[in-house]
Structure formats: C-alpha cells, structure tokens
Amino acid sequence: MPDSMMDNVVLFPKTEKFYEDELTKLLRTEQYQEALEMLTFLLQFPNVDTIKSDQWEALRHWLLTMFPETVFPPSSVEEEDSEEEANLLRQYILDKAASDDGAFVRKLQTMLQEGTLEEQVSALEQLAFIEQLEVSQFVRTWLCERPRHPHLQFKALQTLKQMGEQGLIEFPKHGKTVLVEIEETPLAAEDFPLRIRDMIRRVGDISEISQPDFVYFATQTWQEFLAYAYGTAIYTELLRTEESAVDVWASALHAILQEKLFGTVDREELLDTYGIVDAMTLQWKRAHNVLTAFVKQFSPDPT
Incomplete structure (x- = not known):
C-alpha cells in the first residue's frame, strides 16, 4: 500500500497483539520466510509506537542476517534438500x-488426545509417517468419536x-455428520x-499493486x-460454482479482511473493482455471510 494511503491506517492494539502472536508461532516453527513477510507488512504502519517499530526492524534485520535464504525463492537444489530432510525425518x-x-x-497418541492444538497437529504430522494398521485405526477413531477443531479434522x-488409507469416512462436523473420501483429501x-x-489468485491480482502484502493474509x-x-x-x-463465482468469493473475502485488518472498507468501490453486478x-451476500461466520468463530477479532 502506498505511503499516502498508509497514513490513514491505524494498527489497533488488539490487532497488534494478534499479529505478534502469529509472529511468535511462525518463529517457533521456523517459518522464517512467512515471519519476514509479516514484519515487512507491519513496518508499513506509520503510527506504531517507536519502540515497537524498532523491535520489529531489529527482528527483521536479524532474520535477513541469520537466514539470508529467506529473501530468495527456493531453487531446485533447495527443493531436493527439503525432500531429503523429509525422508530423513x-x-x-x-x-x-x-x-x-x-x-x-x-x-504421540497421548499428545493427540490431550495436547494443545499445536501439539495435536505435530502428533498427526509425525503419525502420518507410521503406516501401521493399529495406528491408522487410532487416528480414524480419534477423528470420528466426537467433534474436533476443523483444522485438526482436515489434518x-x-x-x-x-498413511495410505482409502475409502469413505464419516465424522461429526459443525453439528452434522459429513462423509468424505480419504484419498480425495488435498495434501497441499x-x-x-x-x-x-x-478465488485466492484473484485476490492477489486485485491487491498486488495497492496492497502487495495483503494476499499473504488472505491466503492464510x-x-x-x-x-x-x-x-x-x-x-x-x-x-460446483460457475466461473463468475470466483469474483464473488474473492471479493467477499477481500471485503471481510479489509475491514478486519484496517477497520474500514469501501464496499461499493471494492465490488466495482471485482466486477460484481x-x-x-x-x-455475494451469501458468500460474505458464510465467510463472516467462519471468521467470527475461528479467527480472533483484532480490532
């Protein structure tokens, strides 16, 4: 976002706390590229406390110094290294x-049953490497026995x-019972x-000039x-949506995040930009309502 536009944007205290919590998670899990992108975004706000701004700048400098690879796109060699690391793990x-x-x-099973959300995710990621019938049956039972956080259910x-499991599986979600085919689950x-x-690519196309960092948060x-x-x-x-629905969902997501992050949105201008007639x-109202319900339930209000 150009400086002249950022002059009118305020980073609310709760918003700042929300981002700092997210930043801590990224650093703890060694997601340095994502942490660097978040710091670059936060440093655009002109009205942040000077001490806080200096801390963010120092952390950004530390990331660039200690992990210079974070500023370069991954090469084929790095991808091979990543695959080798996965094989070693x-x-x-x-x-x-x-x-x-x-x-x-x-x-790992105890961690999955009793751990925090992050610990449960970690347990699932490690259990995925263990292709044993009793282990996969344990994960099946855990998923199906009662409602879980949607992120954990998907994981x-x-x-x-x-693990190589296939076929239909039924489990409780959002107060109903859903039925999915395991092998159809996207891994990335x-x-x-x-x-x-x-839908998310369209958000990037619209925001890349005026808000180049916006798509990072939209993608997440x-x-x-x-x-x-x-x-x-x-x-x-x-x-099942038609091609026109791409703009509908993209603009609804954009509107919600614009208001959530910056406290205001010119809805008429935004809809015109996306070509919503x-x-x-x-x-559009239905998509907006669905996304609003999701954000209220599973994303803290930072404003």
Whole structure:
C-alpha cells in the first residue's frame, strides 16, 4: 500500500497483539520466510509506537542476517534438500517407532488426545509417517468419536491419506455428520481444484499493486476456511460454482479482511473493482455471510 494511503491506517492494539502472536508461532516453527513477510507488512504502519517499530526492524534485520535464504525463492537444489530432510525425518520416526516397544507411538497418541492444538497437529504430522494398521485405526477413531477443531479434522484426513488409507469416512462436523473420501483429501494448496485456487489468485491480482502484502493474509485465511468448509455443503457449493463465482468469493473475502485488518472498507468501490453486478448481489451476500461466520468463530477479532 502506498505511503499516502498508509497514513490513514491505524494498527489497533488488539490487532497488534494478534499479529505478534502469529509472529511468535511462525518463529517457533521456523517459518522464517512467512515471519519476514509479516514484519515487512507491519513496518508499513506509520503510527506504531517507536519502540515497537524498532523491535520489529531489529527482528527483521536479524532474520535477513541469520537466514539470508529467506529473501530468495527456493531453487531446485533447495527443493531436493527439503525432500531429503523429509525422508530423513520419516526414517527417524520409523526407527523410533520400531525401537522402543511402542512407547514413541503411545506418546504421540497421548499428545493427540490431550495436547494443545499445536501439539495435536505435530502428533498427526509425525503419525502420518507410521503406516501401521493399529495406528491408522487410532487416528480414524480419534477423528470420528466426537467433534474436533476443523483444522485438526482436515489434518487428520491428510494424515490418513499419507498413511495410505482409502475409502469413505464419516465424522461429526459443525453439528452434522459429513462423509468424505480419504484419498480425495488435498495434501497441499495446489491440490485443491483450479476454481477454488483461482478465488485466492484473484485476490492477489486485485491487491498486488495497492496492497502487495495483503494476499499473504488472505491466503492464510482462505486455507483455514477451506479446512473449515471441507466435507460440508459449503465446500460442495465451492466445487460446483460457475466461473463468475470466483469474483464473488474473492471479493467477499477481500471485503471481510479489509475491514478486519484496517477497520474500514469501501464496499461499493471494492465490488466495482471485482466486477460484481446487481445480478450477483444475492450470491455475494451469501458468500460474505458464510465467510463472516467462519471468521467470527475461528479467527480472533483484532480490532
């Protein structure tokens, strides 16, 4: 966003706290590229306390100094290294699982049952490497026995797919019972159908000039929303939408995040930018209501 526009944008105290919590999570999980992008975004705000701004600038400088690879796109060599690291992690977990009479697996199962959200995600990511019938059955039972956070439910489906599981699975979600095919579960953002990926790409196309960092937060929110919607009637609707619905969902997401992050949105101008005409108004209001309900339930209000 150009400086002249940023002059009128205020970073509310709760918004600042929200981003700092997210930044801490990124650093704790060594997601340095994402942390650097967030710091670059935060440093654009002109009305932040000087001490806080200096801290962010110092942290940004530290990331660039200690992890210079964060400023360069991954090369094929780095991708090979990443694949090698994944193979090494897989082998380490398999060795641990086979060497201690099941104590390591039981520890992961306990973490999945009793841990925090982050610990449960970590347990699922590690269990995914253990292709044992009793382990996959444990994850199945855990997923199906009662409602879970949508992010955990989606992660569990990915885990089962990575274990080689197939077929239909039924579990409670949003007060209903959903039925999905394990092997159809996307393992990465690029595995979702093209039209669903186009929705977030459209946000990037619109915001890349005036708000180049906006798409980072939109992408994260969209991925969380897809996990929230997966297996439900909402996701089925996304799969069946016509091409015009790309602009409908993209603009609804843009409007909600614009208001959430900056406290205001010129809805009429935004809809005009996305080409939302009168005939699309009802569809747009429905998408906006669905996304609003998701944000209120699973994303803290930073304002």
